[in-house]
Amino acid sequence: MTRLLLASVAFVAAFAILVTSAPQVFGCAFSVSPTTYEPPISRSAHLTGLEMAGYNMIAPSNVFFGIPNVETGLRGERAFDEDPYVPPTLLKAIGYIESGIRQSQSGTFGGVEAVLESFDCGYGIMQITSGMTSPLDDGWPSLQQALVATHYLYDIGRGAAILVEKWNGAPEVRPIAGTDSVSHPRIVENWYFATWSYNGFTGPFAAIRSNHPASPSYAWPRSGFSCGALDDGYGHSYGDYPYQELVFGCAARPPSVSGEQLWDPLALSLPDTEDPLWGEPLSLETWTACTSGDSELACANWDLMDMPSPAPAHFDPVERPSDEAAEGAHGDPVLSVSHTSVDELATTVTITNIGQGILAWRADHEQEWFAIDKQAGVALGSDVICTLGVPCERDATLRITIAPNLAPTDGSFGWVNIISLTTGQLWQVGVTPPPVTAEPTNTPRPTFTPTAVPTPPPAVIVGDVNCNRTANSVDATLILQFGAGLISALLCPEGGDVNLDGRINVLDATLILQFEGGLIDRLPPP
Amino acid sequence: MRLLRTHLTNAAHAGAPSTTRTRRTSRRGLLGIAIIIAVAAVVTSYVSFIGSDGEANASAELAALREQASPLLIYSEFGQLADTIWAADPNDPTDRAYVTTVEHSPGSGISASVSPDGAHLAYVVLPPGAGWFDSAQLWALEIESGAATLLAEHVGLRTTPVWTPAGDAVVVLRPAAGDSVQLLLVDLAGETTLLAEGQAGLYPIGVTPDGAWLYFASLSERGTDLQRVAISGGSPQVLAHLSDGYSRDWHLAPDGSGVAYLGQTSSSSISFDARVYDVASGAVQGAVAGLSGPQFNPIWDPAGGLTVGRAPSGEAAGSLVHVSANGSPDAAVALEGPAAGFPAIGFYVPLWWSPDGAHLVVRSFEGSSTANPGPSYVIVMGPAGDRQQLSPLSDVLVIGWLE
Numbered sequence: 001m002t003r004l005l006l007a008s009v010a011f012v013a014a015f016a017i018l019v020t021s022a023p024q025v026f027g028c029a030f031s032v033s034p035t036t037y038e039p040p041i042s043r044s045a046h047l048t049g050l051e052m053a054g055y056n057m058i059a060p061s062n063v064f065f066g067i068p069n070v071e072t073g074l075r076g077e078r079a080f081d082e083d084p085y086v087p088p089t090l091l092k093a094i095g096y097i098e099s100g101i102r103q104s105q106s107g108t109f110g111g112v113e114a115v116l117e118s119f120d121c122g123y124g125i126m127q128i129t130s131g132m133t134s135p136l137d138d139g140w141p142s143l144q145q146a147l148v149a150t151h152y153l154y155d156i157g158r159g160a161a162i163l164v165e166k167w168n169g170a171p172e173v174r175p176i177a178g179t180d181s182v183s184h185p186r187i188v189e190n191w192y193f194a195t196w197s198y199n200g201f202t203g204p205f206a207a208i209r210s211n212h213p214a215s216p217s218y219a220w221p222r223s224g225f226s227c228g229a230l231d232d233g234y235g236h237s238y239g240d241y242p243y244q245e246l247v248f249g250c251a252a253r254p255p256s257v258s259g260e261q262l263w264d265p266l267a268l269s270l271p272d273t274e275d276p277l278w279g280e281p282l283s284l285e286t287w288t289a290c291t292s293g294d295s296e297l298a299c300a301n302w303d304l305m306d307m308p309s310p311a312p313a314h315f316d317p318v319e320r321p322s323d324e325a326a327e328g329a330h331g332d333p334v335l336s337v338s339h340t341s342v343d344e345l346a347t348t349v350t351i352t353n354i355g356q357g358i359l360a361w362r363a364d365h366e367q368e369w370f371a372i373d374k375q376a377g378v379a380l381g382s383d384v385i386c387t388l389g390v391p392c393e394r395d396a397t398l399r400i401t402i403a404p405n406l407a408p409t410d411g412s413f414g415w416v417n418i419i420s421l422t423t424g425q426l427w428q429v430g431v432t433p434p435p436v437t438a439e440p441t442n443t444p445r446p447t448f449t450p451t452a453v454p455t456p457p458p459a460v461i462v463g464d465v466n467c468n469r470t471a472n473s474v475d476a477t478l479i480l481q482f483g484a485g486l487i488s489a490l491l492c493p494e495g496g497d498v499n500l501d502g503r504i505n506v507l508d509a510t511l512i513l514q515f516e517g518g519l520i521d522r523l524p525p526p
Numbered sequence: 527m528r529l530l531r532t533h534l535t536n537a538a539h540a541g542a543p544s545t546t547r548t549r550r551t552s553r554r555g556l557l558g559i560a561i562i563i564a565v566a567a568v569v570t571s572y573v574s575f576i577g578s579d580g581e582a583n584a585s586a587e588l589a590a591l592r593e594q595a596s597p598l599l600i601y602s603e604f605g606q607l608a609d610t611i612w613a614a615d616p617n618d619p620t621d622r623a624y625v626t627t628v629e630h631s632p633g634s635g636i637s638a639s640v641s642p643d644g645a646h647l648a649y650v651v652l653p654p655g656a657g658w659f660d661s662a663q664l665w666a667l668e669i670e671s672g673a674a675t676l677l678a679e680h681v682g683l684r685t686t687p688v689w690t691p692a693g694d695a696v697v698v699l700r701p702a703a704g705d706s707v708q709l710l711l712v713d714l715a716g717e718t719t720l721l722a723e724g725q726a727g728l729y730p731i732g733v734t735p736d737g738a739w740l741y742f743a744s745l746s747e748r749g750t751d752l753q754r755v756a757i758s759g760g761s762p763q764v765l766a767h768l769s770d771g772y773s774r775d776w777h778l779a780p781d782g783s784g785v786a787y788l789g790q791t792s793s794s795s796i797s798f799d800a801r802v803y804d805v806a807s808g809a810v811q812g813a814v815a816g817l818s819g820p821q822f823n824p825i826w827d828p829a830g831g832l833t834v835g836r837a838p839s840g841e842a843a844g845s846l847v848h849v850s851a852n853g854s855p856d857a858a859v860a861l862e863g864p865a866a867g868f869p870a871i872g873f874y875v876p877l878w879w880s881p882d883g884a885h886l887v888v889r890s891f892e893g894s895s896t897a898n899p900g901p902s903y904v905i906v907m908g909p910a911g912d913r914q915q916l917s918p919l920s921d922v923l924v925i926g927w928l929e
Binding site for chain 1: 604605606632633635656683726727743745746749771773774775788790795798822823875892893896897899900901902903918919921
C-alpha cells in the first residue's frame with residue numbers, strides 16, 4: 001500500500017512538474033532531437049544569414065538550399081529573372097514571426113542546444129515543415145533534413161527557397177501581385193501572395209485559421225501588426241491578423257533587442273480592399289471562382305485574383321552582404337573523430353571540428369547489431385562564439401553500443417558513417433564485435449538500445465503512446481498532457497487505453513507509472 | 527522533460543516489444559525519487575487558480591471597486607506571454623482593479639466575454655507551449671473567487687464565447703474533421719452539446735433573450751446567411767441571405783428583435799454599410815437612412831438604438847452616428863467628431879455601450895482611411911462628452927460590463 005501510495009504521489013508530482021514543461025515532439029524527421037548552434041542574442045549572425053539568403057549566397061548552386069530562379073512578368077509573359085532574389089527584410093520578418101529568429105528550442109543564444117521543433121514538425125528559424133515530417137533516407141533523416149535542423153544558415157536558406165517556390169507558383173496555381181510592375185520580385189509588396197502561401201493559402205471561410213484579409217474573423221478596420229513595443233499603438237497578437245499582415249507589419253515595425261531595432265523599418269503597403277483594383281481580386285466571388293474547380297466559372301488559373309502592387313510600393317534597401325561576411329558565416333569546418341574503430345560493447349567517440357565555423361554532421365549505419373545514440377548535431381570550431389554561462393559544448397559525442405547477442409560471430413564487422421553535411425567529408429568508424437569470452441564476467445553489460453530504423457508495421461504496445469515500443473513514464477506524462485489539452489494528439493493513441501475502459505485519461509497514466517514502478521507486472525493489468 | 531527522454535533512450539531494453547516483464551529491483555531508488563518529486567510538486571502546483579493570498583487581495587480590490595462604481599468596464603491588456611484582465615470605473619479608467627492573468631502561447635492573446643449575470647468570465651486561450659495551429663482551450667473564471675475551470679479543449683481561438691441569457695453556458699467553435707467546424711454549447715460543468723456543423727465559416731452571434739435560439743452567421747461560397755438553431759437541439763434554419771459577399775460584425779439586439787451587421791456594398795469593393803435584419807418581418811434595411819460611405823461595427827445601445835461608425839471623407843474626420851430606437855438620427859453632440867486633445871483626423875469604431883447608456887467605448891484610429899488606419903487606442907466616452915484613453919496599450923480587448 002505504501003509503495004502504491006508513493007507511486008501515485010510520484011505520478012501526481014510528475015504531472016505537476018512535467019505538464020508545465022514545453023511539450024515534446026515525436027514522429028518527425030528525427031527520433032532524437034539534433035543539436036544546433038545558436039548564434040549570439042544580438043541576432044547579427046542570423047540577420048546576416050537572412051540577407052545572404054535574399055541574395056542567394058547560402059548555397060547558390062544547390063536546388064534545395066539555394067533560391068530557384070525567380071519568375072517575373074505578367075501572366076502569359078513569365079520569364080526567369082537572371083538574378084535570384086528575395087527581399088531580405090521580408091525574410092527577416094518571416095523569421096521573426098515564425099520563431100523570434102531563433103534556431104534552438106529555448107533560445108540558447110551563443111550556445112548549443114536541441115533544435116527548435118514544433119508540433120507540426122516545423123524546424124528552426126523558418127519553421128521548415130515541408131519534407132520534415134518523417135525520415136527520408138531509408139529510415140534515417142536525410143542529409144538535407146539534418147542540415148535544416150542543425151545549421152541555422154541552411155534552415156534560413158531552405159525557408160527562402162520555399163518562399164520562392166510559393167512565388168513561382170504564380171501564375172499556374174497562384175495569382176500574381178504586381179500587374180502594374182511586371183510582377184517584379186524587387187518590389188516587396190509583390191510578395192503578398194507568396195507570403196500568404198508560406199503559411200497556407202487559406203480562403204475567407206477556412207474552418208479555423210484563415211489568411212484571407214476579408215475574413216470576418218479579423219477586426220475591421222484594424223491597425224497594422226507590429227513586432228515593436230506593446231505601447232506603440234499597433235496590434236501585437238498573432239491571432240488578430242492574417243499571416244501576410246503579420247509579416248508586412250513586422251517589416252514595418254521591427255522588434256528590438258537591447259533597445260536596438262533589429263532592422264530598419266520598411267513601411268510596406270497592404271492592398272486597399274475598398275479600392276476595386278484590390279477589392280475585386282480579393283472578393284468572395286473571385287475567390288470562389290478561382291478555387292471551386294467549377295469550369296463554368298470565369299476564373300482560369302487564378303487570373304481574376306491578379307492585382308496591382310499594393311500602393312505605395314517599396315524596394316528593399318538592404319544591400320548584398322560582402323563575400324567576406326558570407327565566408328565567415330559558412331566557416332571552413334573540418335571533421336575529425338576520436339576513433340577509427342571500436343571493439344568494446346559500448347564506446348563514446350568524440351566528433352570535433354578542427355576547422356572553423358559550424359560543422360553540421362549526420363551519423364548513420366546499416367548493421368542492426370549495434371546502435372548509436374544520436375543522428376545529427378554540430379561541432380564548433382574554436383572561432384565560434386560561446387557566450388559565457390551558456391551551455392556550449394564544442395565537441396559532440398556519439399555512443400556506439402553493441403548487442404552481444406546479435407553481433408556476428410563470423411568475423412564480419414560494421415561501420416558508422418559520420419558525414420560533414422556542408423563539406424561532404426566522410427569519417428567511418430569501424431565496429432567490430434568483441435571476442436566471445438568463455439566465462440561470464442562480473443562487469444555489468446552496457447544497455448543496448450536499437451537505433452531507430454524502419455520496422456515492419458508494429459502491433460500495439462499497451463501503454464505506448466509515443467510509438468517508441470515502450471510503455472513508461474514518458475507515455476504517462478503524454479497522456480496527462482493530452483488530457484489537460486496541452487498537446488492536441490497522441491502519436492499512438494491505440495496504446496493509450498490501458499485499462500480498456502474506452503477512454504484515455506489519468507487512470508491509464510496511473511497504471512503505466514505503476515507498471516514502471518514494478519507495482520504491477522503487466523499492462524493491461526489482469 | 528528532455529533529460530528524461532534521453533535517459534530513457536539509453537535505458538530501454540532490446541528484444542521483442544512487450545509490456546509484460548519481471549519486477550524491477552530498484553524500488554528504493556524509485557521511492558526516493560518519488561519523495562523528492564512529491565516535495566517539488568507541492569511547490570510547483572499545477573492547480574494555479576486555487577485561491578492564494580495574492581488572489582484574495584485582488585478579489586477584495588475588485589469588490590471594493592464594485593462598491594463605489596457600477597457598472598465596471600471589463601477589459602484585457604495583451605502581453606506577449608500573458609493577458610491581464612482588469613475592471614475599471616468608466617468615469618475614471620485609471621481607477622481599476624485586477625481580475626486575473628491568463629498565460630498563453632507566446633504572441634497569441636485571448637478571446638473573452640462576461641456572462642450576463644456578471645458571475646463568470648469565459649475565455650478562449652492557446653495554452654503555453656501550444657503552436658499556432660493548435661486548438662485552444664475554453665475556460666470559465668468565477669469572477670468573485672478568481673477560480674478558473676477548464677471547460678473544453680480543441681476550441682477555435684478566434685471565437686468570442688457567446689453566453690446564454692441565464693449565464694449557464696457558452697457557445698464556441700470547434701474544428702472538426704475534413705476542414706469543417708462545429709458550434710458547441712458548453713455548460714459550466716464542461717458538458718458539450720453539438721448545435722451545428724458545417725464547412726462554411728460559422729460565427730455565433732447571440733442567444734435570444736428567452737434562451738431558445740442561437741443566431742449565427744455562415745460564410746460560404748454562396749455568401750453570408752443568417753441562421754438560427756434551437757439551443758435544445760434540432761436542425762439549423764436559414765433566416766435570411768444577408769449578402770452575396772462578405773458580411774460581418776453581427777450583433778443581436780438586446781430584446782432579440784433584430785440583428786445589426788455590416789453588409790458588403792458592392793462586389794468590386796470590400797466596403798460595408800450598416801444594416802438591420804428585423805426578426806419579426808424578416809426584412810433587411812439600412813441601419814441609418816440616408817447614411818452613405820463606408821461604415822463600421824453597428825452596435826446596439828441599451829434602449830434599442832444603434833451606433834454606427836463612419837469612415838473619414840475627404841478632409842473630414844470620421845464620426846459616429848447614433849440612431850435612436852424609433853429610427854430618428856440622434857444628433858447628440860457627445861458623439862460628433864473629434865474633441866479637444868484628440869487628433870483632428872482619424873475615425874472611430876464603436877465597440878460597446880454601458881448597460882446604463884452613460885458611456886460608449888470606441889476604438890479611435892489616428893489614420894486617414896481604412897487602408898491607412900494608423901495607430902489606435904480604446905477610448906471611453908462619457909455622458910458629458912469627456913473622453914479618456916482606457917489603456918496606454920493598443921492591444922486592448924473590451925470584454926464587457928460588470929454591474
